[in-house]
Amino acid sequence: MGNELPGRSRFQWKDLGDVTAARPNLGIATNILVYRLMQYALRDVLAERYGADAAGEIIREAGQLAGEEFCRNMLDTGLAFNPFVALLQERLKSLGIGILRIEKADSVAMEFVLTVSEDLECSGLPVSGETVCEYDEGFFAGIFNVYTGQPFTAREVDCWATGERTCRFVTKPAGEET
Secondary structure, eight states: OOOOOTTSOOOOGGGGOOHHHHOTTTOSOOOHHHHHHHHHHHHHHHHHHHOHHHHHHHHHHHHHHHHHHHHHHHSOTTSOHHHHHHHHHHHHHHTTSOEEEEEEEETTTTEEEEEEESOTTTTTOOOOSSOOOHHHHHHHHHHHHHHHSSOEEEEEEEOGGGTOSSEEEEEEETTSOO
C-alpha cells in the first residue's frame, strides 16, 4: 500500500500491520457483528453504485486476493492434500471463520465440495432465498489457486440465507462449468 505497480494488486499480508503491538488491551479479536457491519455496509454501497452483480464480483475478487494471501502466509503449500486440508480446517476454526469439511473430493479432476458450518459471513442471517457468500467463494478459490498453482473457481450452492444450516461450495479448476 503505497508501492503500487500498474496491473498488480496493492494488498499484501504484511499490510495488515502489527495488530498485537497496536492493540495491547483489546487484542486481535473483535465481535462478529463488527465484521458483518463492515462487510454488509460495503456490499450495499457497492451494489448501489455498480449494481448487485458487479458488487458480487468485486467482493468475490477481494475474497480471492484474501484467500491467496491467507494461503501464502497461514498455510503450508508443501503439504500433501489431506494434511493441507487438516491445517486449513484448523486455521479456519481457530480464527472463528467456520468449520470446514470436505464433503466430496475428486483428486483426479481436482473437484471438491466443501461445507462450512457456523460461517463467519452468513450464519444466522434471515432467509432471503439467495446465496450471499461471494467473499467465501473467492477466498476458497484463492486458497486452491495458490495451493495447486492453477486458477480455481468456487461457487456456493447452499447457504444459511437459502434456508440451509451450512454453506456448500463446489470448487474446481477455472474454465469448467460450476
